[in-house]
Amino acid sequence: MNSLSLTTRMSLMFMLAVTAVLTVAGLSINHLSQRHFKMLDQQTLNEKLYSTQRILGELSSVDQFNELKPQLKALLGAHRDLTALILDSNGKVLFADPGPVNVPEQFRLTTNNSVWEWQDQEQMFRGMTAQATMVGQEKPLTVILIFDVTHHMAFFKTLQQWFWIGLVISALVSAALGWMVARSGMRPIRQVTMVAASMSAKSLKDRIPLAPVPKELQQMVSSFNAMLSRLDDAFVRLSNFSADIAHELRTPLSNLMTHTEVVLSRKRDTEDYENNLYSNLDDLKRMSKMIDDMLFLAKSDNGLIKPENKQIDLLEVVEKLLEYYRLLADESGIELTVSGAGRVRGDVLMLHRAISNLLSNALRYTPEGQTIRVDIQQKGTSTLVVVENPGETIAPEHLEKLFDRFYRADPARREGSPSNAGLGLSITRSIIEAHEGKIWCDSSNGKTAFHMELPSVGLKRA
Incomplete structure (x- = not known):
C-alpha cells in the first residue's frame, strides 16, 4: 500500500467507501423487504385465522362440519397461495383446500398463534397453527393455515444475485470515477512538482500563483x-x-x-x-x-561553535577592553565610559571578541572629541549590553544588513581602514547567537547603538 501513488490510494478509498455504503444500504433494504413481506403474510394469516375461528365457533358438533365447508371454501380458497387444513381432536383431516399437505408434526402441535416457516426441498412455506373452539365441545379443532412463499424467496434470491453483480459494477465504476476526481484534484500538486523540478539558480524568483489553487x-x-x-x-x-x-x-x-x-x-x-x-x-x-x-x-x-559555560562578569570584561582602547582613543580625544553591571554564562574569550569588535567599530566612526558609552543593564532573566557612539546616522535600510558578511553601507567600499574586511559584525552576531542571545542596531539623531542581549545568571554586587 505504501508503494501506491496518492491518486491510486484515494481511488481505492473512494471505491471502498462507495462499496461499503452500497452494501449496507442493499442489505438493509433486503432485510426490511423480507420483514415487510413476512408482516404482510402474518397479517393475512391472522385475518383468515380469525374468520375461520369465528365460523367454526358456530358449530355444536363435528357432524355439522359439512354444512360449513362451502363457507370455509369461499373464505380460504380465494387465496391462490394459501393452503388450509382443519383437523379434529384425533388428527383426522376434516377440511383441506386445495388438498392435503404433509405438514411436519411439530407444526401440527403448535398452538401459540406464532408464524413458523418450513422448507420442503425447493419450496418454502410460512404458516400458522391455532385452535378453534366449538359450542358445547371440550375438544377444540386444529386450524393450520399455510402460505406458499416460494416465489417470494425466489424473488429475493434473484434480487440478491443482481445486487452483488451491481455492487461489483458500482465498485469498478466508483474506482474509475475516484481516480478521475483524485487526479483532477491533484493537479495543483503536480504544478508544484513541475515548478520544483524546474527550479534553478536563474528561476528562484518564480512563484506559484495562489488564485487557481484550492x-x-x-x-x-x-x-x-x-x-x-x-x-x-x-x-x-x-x-x-x-x-x-x-x-x-x-x-x-x-x-x-x-x-x-x-x-x-x-x-x-x-x-x-x-x-x-x-x-x-x-x-x-x-x-x-x-x-x-x-x-x-x-x-x-554549521552549529560547530560550542561556547564554554562559565560565569562571566561583563563589567570586568568591558573594563579590561576599555583599558586597551583608551590608548587608541586618546590619540583622537575620544572618551570611553562604562556603567552598570551584569553577569552571564558563556565563553569569556568569545564575548571578549564580540564586545571588542563593537568597540573597534564605534571607535572607527566616532568624531574627535566625542564619547563612546557602554551600558550594562540587568533586566529580569537577561542582561543587555549597549555600545553607543555619536556619528553619522545609519539609514534604516542598512540596519538589518549591517551584520551580513562583507557588507558596508557605502557601496564604493571606502569605509574603514585597509585592515577592515567587513566581517567583524558577522562574527559578533554568530558569537551572540551561539550564547542563545540576540543582537540588533538602531541609529537616529546622530547616535548609533548596538544592543547585545544575553541570558543572565545574577548581578554581581559590590
Missing part, C-alpha cells in the same frame, strides 16, 4: 513560495559573499604580486628585500586573519 493546498503553496524566497535570499547572499571574498582577497594578492615584481625587476640590496618581505608579511597577515574569520563563520553556520 483552499486546502494554499498553505502548502504559500510555504513553498516562502521557501523559494528564502532560497533566493540565501543564493543572493552566497553570490555576494563569493564576490566579496574575491574582492577582498584580490587587493592583498595584487599588492603581493606588484611588490614582488618590482623587487625582481632588478638587482637590489638586502635592505630593499627586507622591506619588501615586511610589506608582504602585512598582506599575508591580513589574508590569514580574513581566512580565520571566514572559517569561524563557516563553523557557526
